Amino acid sequence: MTTLQESAPTKPLRRLAFGVGTIAIVAGLIAAFAVPALADDYWLSSIIIPTVIMGLAGIGLNLLMGYTGLVSIGSAAFMSIGAFSTYNLLLRAPFLPLPVVLILAGLIAAIAGVIFGLPSLRIKGFYLGASTLGAQFLFEWLFTNFSWFSNDSQSLTISAPRLQILDYDLQSATGRYYLVIATTVLLIALAFAIVKSRVGREWMAIRDMDVAASVIGIRVARRKLLSFGISSFFLGIAGALWAFGYLGTADAHAFNLDKSFQILFIVIIGGVATIFGNFLGAAFIVLTPILLDRLSLVIDLSFLGDQGALANLQHIIFGTIIIVLLIKEPDGLSSLGRRGVEALRSRARSSN
Amino acid sequence: MSYFLETLVSGLFAGVMYSLVAIGFVLIYKASGVFNFAQGAMLLFAALSFVTLIENGMPFALAFIVTSLVMVAMAILIEWLVLRPLRNRDPLTLFMATLGLSYVIEGFAQLLMGMDVHMLDLGIPDVAVQVGGIYVSQFDIIASLIALTLVATLAIAFNKTRMGISLRAVASDTLAAQSIGIRLPVIWRLVWSVAGIVALVAGLVWGSRQGVQYSLSLVTLKALPVLIIGGFSSIPGAIAGGLLVGATEALADIYVGPLVNGSVSTWFAYILAVGFLLVRPAGLFGDREIERV
Numbered sequence: 040m041t042t043l044q045e046s047a048p049t050k051p052l053r054r055l056a057f058g059v060g061t062i063a064i065v066a067g068l069i070a071a072f073a074v075p076a077l078a079d080d081y082w083l084s085s086i087i088i089p090t091v092i093m094g095l096a097g098i099g100l101n102l103l104m105g106y107t108g109l110v111s112i113g114s115a116a117f118m119s120i121g122a123f124s125t126y127n128l129l130l131r132a133p134f135l136p137l138p139v140v141l142i143l144a145g146l147i148a149a150i151a152g153v154i155f156g157l158p159s160l161r162i163k164g165f166y167l168g169a170s171t172l173g174a175q176f177l178f179e180w181l182f183t184n185f186s187w188f189s190n191d192s193q194s195l196t197i198s199a200p201r202l203q204i205l206d207y208d209l210q211s212a213t214g215r216y217y218l219v220i221a222t223t224v225l226l227i228a229l230a231f232a233i234v235k236s237r238v239g240r241e242w243m244a245i246r247d248m249d250v251a252a253s254v255i256g257i258r259v260a261r262r263k264l265l266s267f268g269i270s271s272f273f274l275g276i277a278g279a280l281w282a283f284g285y286l287g288t289a290d291a292h293a294f295n296l297d298k299s300f301q302i303l304f305i306v307i308i309g310g311v312a313t314i315f316g317n318f319l320g321a322a323f324i325v326l327t328p329i330l331l332d333r334l335s336l337v338i339d340l341s342f343l344g345d346q347g348a349l350a351n352l353q354h355i356i357f358g359t360i361i362i363v364l365l366i367k368e369p370d371g372l373s374s375l376g377r378r379g380v381e382a383l384r385s386r387a388r389s390s391n
Numbered sequence: 392m393s394y395f396l397e398t399l400v401s402g403l404f405a406g407v408m409y410s411l412v413a414i415g416f417v418l419i420y421k422a423s424g425v426f427n428f429a430q431g432a433m434l435l436f437a438a439l440s441f442v443t444l445i446e447n448g449m450p451f452a453l454a455f456i457v458t459s460l461v462m463v464a465m466a467i468l469i470e471w472l473v474l475r476p477l478r479n480r481d482p483l484t485l486f487m488a489t490l491g492l493s494y495v496i497e498g499f500a501q502l503l504m505g506m507d508v509h510m511l512d513l514g515i516p517d518v519a520v521q522v523g524g525i526y527v528s529q530f531d532i533i534a535s536l537i538a539l540t541l542v543a544t545l546a547i548a549f550n551k552t553r554m555g556i557s558l559r560a561v562a563s564d565t566l567a568a569q570s571i572g573i574r575l576p577v578i579w580r581l582v583w584s585v586a587g588i589v590a591l592v593a594g595l596v597w598g599s600r601q602g603v604q605y606s607l608s609l610v611t612l613k614a615l616p617v618l619i620i621g622g623f624s625s626i627p628g629a630i631a632g633g634l635l636v637g638a639t640e641a642l643a644d645i646y647v648g649p650l651v652n653g654s655v656s657t658w659f660a661y662i663l664a665v666g667f668l669l670v671r672p673a674g675l676f677g678d679r680e681i682e683r684v
Contacts (some may be wrong), residue, residue: 110483162668164482169619169668172612173661184653296612300490307487318516351502358494365488366476 069218080111080212086284087220088212092280092317092324095223097229097305097317099273105312106234107266108246109159113300116155116178117271118278120148120295126197130190137204141222141276148275149268151178156201156267160260166241175296181290189290190390198288219284230314233269242266243312274302308364310371319372323364331356397525398641404531406637407538408600411593411622413629414542415586420623421562422582423474424482428489431611432496433587437462438603440596441499442509457589462587465496470580478575497608509603513595528675534596541592542626545585556583562624618659620667623677628676635675636660 046080078087100114124144128135135143151174158170182188182195189195202209202218209218233239241262246253253259301324309320331353368375412434440461444454473488477606491521550557560568563577569575584622597607613636643659 065407071684104483158665158669162672165486166668166672168615169661170665172615173658173665176658176661180653180655180657184651203675224566301485304490307484347506348502351498351506354498355502358491358498361491361494362473362488365480365491367485369480369484 067226071224075213075216083212083216086121086325088216090321091219091223092277092285093305093321093324094318095226096274096277096302096311097320098314099270099318100302101306101312102273103266103270104306104312106239106246107242107263109263110164110168110304111171113175113251113299114166114274115294115298116154116174117148117180117274118281119182119291120151120280121145121275121278122289123197125147125283127188129200141279145272145275149272151265152271153264156264159263159267159291164191175299179291196288196290197282199283202283215284219280222276226276227314238265249267289293302362308371310373311371312326316371316373327357328353329361393525397610398645399638400525400527402638402641403634404535405641406633407535408596409613409617409637410630411538411596412610413633414561414626415589415593416564416618417624417629418586418589422558423579425485425489426482428486428611429493430448430586430590431608432493433590434594434610435608436500437587437591438598438607439504441591442511442593442603459588462591466583466587466684467580469583470576473596474579476608502537506605511557511595511599511603513599516678537592537596542588542630557583569580570637585643616664619664631675639663
């Protein structure tokens with residue numbers, strides 16, 4: 040409905056919009072890279088880094104679910120593939136620089152994604168969820184049962200042997216933040232390029248009506264597999280960043296079903312078929328538990344008894360917030376922002 | 392050979408237990424198109440309530456009735472607070488809502504009744520009896536009988552009662568059913584209530600097997616491949632799928648497990664389900680609603 044009103048802006052207007060957009064992007068980039076100057080290590084390590092990485096993972100799933108309309112409940116599996124691939128590549132191919140390793144790990148996750156996406160050519164909806172859930176349990180089992188993947192470590196954990204680019208050590212909070220933000224910025228740009236390209240439009244055609252898409256000559260099967268591949272590429276890199284940029288060390292259970300559900304929440308709560316919405320969703324997922332924790336410190340909840348009761352209360356509140364958000368914000372948090380901008384604009388228009 | 396048979400039979404019995412959980416899903420999916428992830432949480436809640444009542448000295452039958460009423464009340468609340476506001480939304484949103492619901496129900500269950508493991512004794516001895524040359528647990532036999540009774544009751548209720556017939560009408564065409572005066576909220580409350588009572592039965596059987604504790608809610612994950620193989624909307628499918636999953640899983644654990652140094656039961660059923668779907672996309676008894684491209 041709104042698109043009708045907004046379509047066909049005059050040329051100078053569009054040029055102006057482009058200018059504003061570019062300025063916004065440049066300002067955003069400067070702000071993103073200035074963050075470590077403003078935030079202390081706690082904020083960087085415990086809030087900003089996980090939010091950015093989970094937002095990136097959300098983009099991965101959103102490309103598949105929001106843009107192509109395919110269901111996946113096993114996103115964390117592809118994150119774990121990225122993490123374990125990165126670890127093994129760093130360990131076993133020490134001559135490879137970190138960026139190359141990350142890209143390779145993403146590609147390995149992409150291959151796994153394509154394989155587990157094969158059933159999407161024949162089955163749909165929740166039935167497809169079975170395939171991705173299969174990946175979820177298979178890889179968690181694989182990485183815990185075969186210690187080769189964790190270099191035969193007793194605890195089955197992986198930790199980055201070296202986190203450096205050229206000679207810059209990235210182990211500090213600031214270093215890890217720069218690694219995460221640089222990777223994420225590049226991948227956001229890639230995501231936008233894909234979504235705006237012919238591939239992205241074909242994905243959306245498949246999402247909206249796959250039979251019609253095949254009639255107009257879109258090769259649906261290839262596009263679906265490509266979507267699984269690209270989605271898993273993003274998830275794989277996000278997984279590597281989660282393991283080494285955020286946790287420091289990780290095991291297969293860091294990528295369990297709960298993580299997959301969290302990514303699903305990010306997409307639904309942030310907004311389906313948006314890129315920046317994922318970061319709103321990720322902020323919600325990362326911040327809500329922290330806020331609930333803080334709140335329970337402020338409000339005296341000792342009448343509840345032990346720590347376990349507190350955890351249960353937090354579960355109840357978290358679940359309730361999710362249901363309320365689903366009811367009140369059908370299009371996700373990103374539509375909230377969009378509505379805000381729209382309201383400002385119409386106010387500006389009426390005052391003219 | 393008898394070892395093989397015993398594994399197979401115990402797998403089949405485990406499959407019946409899976410079916411018990413899966414039936415609750417099927418009921419809700421059939422009537423409202425919702426894939427209810429909270430079924431496992433409902434199972435935990437029902438079993439915990441029951442155990443708590445028993446431990447406080449309530450007799451078995453009364454505890455069963457009271458817990459059933461609690462489940463009905465929960466169904467009415469869910470319909471009112473979650474389903475009604477989310478009417479006409481896409482299946483994925485509804486699925487996410489039931490995920491949120493499962494957090495809420497699990498949280499309440501454990502907040503109110505604690506997180507300890509409760510032993511539940513239904514008075515059925517878990518001893519092996521010899522049937523046709525192989526040993527079978529008496530408990531398994533009785534659990535299967537309970538499952539069969541439940542299925543038979545549900546089948547009769549669906550086919551013979553007025554409510555059952557309106558429910559089938561809703562399942563086959565929601566809009567048409569509404570236009571002839573069937574009230575959806577009533578149907579939803581009814582179906583979620585029945586699913587709650589099924590959860591109670593399943594919770595009691597599972598709970599007496601492995602103790603009433605948090606992990607009960609995870610049986611949801613066992614029921615999923617069963618549903619996928621059997622078809623989301625078919626109760627006979629849930630039984631057949633359960634038997635198939637139970638049997639192959641038990642055999643795979645014995646014969647494939649050692650080759651890959653460990654139990655394969657966490658993922659085997661899913662891979663089986665995917666393989667199965669590739670051959671038969673609608674599942675065993677599912678509706679052919681999935682179009683192919």
